[in-house]
Amino acid sequence: MSKQTPARACGIDFGTSNSTVGWLRPGMDTMIALEDGKITLPSVVFFNMEERRPVYGRLALHEYLEGYEGRLMRSLKSLLGSKLIKHDTSVLGTAMPFKDLLALFIGELKKRAETTAGRAFDEVVLGRPVHFVDDDIMADQEAEDTMAEVARKIGFKEVSFQYEPIAAAFDYESTLEREELVLIVDIGGGTSDFSLVRLSPDRRFYDDRHEDILATGGVHIGGTDFDKQLSLQGVMPLFGYGSRMKSGAYMPTSTHINLATWHTINSVYSQKSQLALGSMRYDIEDTQGIDRLFKLIDQRAGHWLAMEVEETKIELTHTESRAVAMDRIEAGLNVDLTRVLFESAIDALLERVRNSVTALLKDAGAAFTDVDTVFFTGGSSGIPALRNGVAAMLPNARHVEGNIFGSIGSGLAIEAKKRYG
Structure with a gap:
């Protein structure tokens, strides 16, 4: 097929926080x-x-x-590989299977892309993390199968997959003038994925790139996990997290953890959850925090608070602190969240990220000094502590920042053109 002909297929990057669709068209974005x-x-x-x-x-x-009035649902990709995917949820007064919820959103992506493109797409390359589920091959395959099933249900006739960091590598390769050994660091909303890939101007036209992919790896850690830790360490203490019971034990943390986790926020509004909280109030030494928690639940402000935490995480990539005002919960209530606190809260997660990079290079038989370039992509790749930690491991590598939200979708579009014409 001529390079001047629009591709038949599109690439979809269904992300935990943001999603994109790529389509190769001559002379156009x-x-x-x-x-x-x-x-x-x-x-x-x-x-x-x-x-x-x-x-x-x-x-x-x-x-x-x-x-x-209504129900907000976010981090939909987190359903893939979880036990929830086989169950229903209450939507507008009726039970909706979580698979149908995924179909609703991915179907909307397809519809909007087709409306803008002015044509239908029957073939698609879907991005997927290196691991939907850590250390569970069967659950990981089930997650991919679920995504393929959903894609066919919304009208795609041909469905295939590409690892998200590999797609980002192909996007970066389109800019190269010489061969490089590149570590792709893709930190998305739900996963951290890595690939060590040999890229060059000549190789980009090869159909079979298997030998150029030296190793892939990753961990189920992403932006929502960073949000969760920032919330637990910086915000939830205002709502009783870490409070002592009269017995000397700590207050149970399940409600705070659910409030700090996007796809479980709605569970704290259930009658069962509120009754459990109410029964323990009289056993808590200082009730100020749990009383604020009741106010937050009464206002159904969990998603609002989660968005404030997420915005703080983003701000802390380029500022040292951010004040979060919570007057809607209590007049004059606020908290100053700092980069130092944030980095301390996520330190254990970053250690797992660094360990994953070490394991990846070992699998590839490559030394830290062999890497020419680190290519950062994904919405959470801008966190300074993460970048600095990876940079310190690779002394000879230059650092390149891709399109934080577009590199994967663009690479999937390149792959879609190769596979389907």
């Missing part, structure tokens, strides 16, 4: 605009109870924050 001229569609669905309809992306977040 690879990434397709999905919402308000932007290439990303936040992976969010809001079921608007008043108007009985689902809303997606930024508009979903806007309607939720404006106070519309």
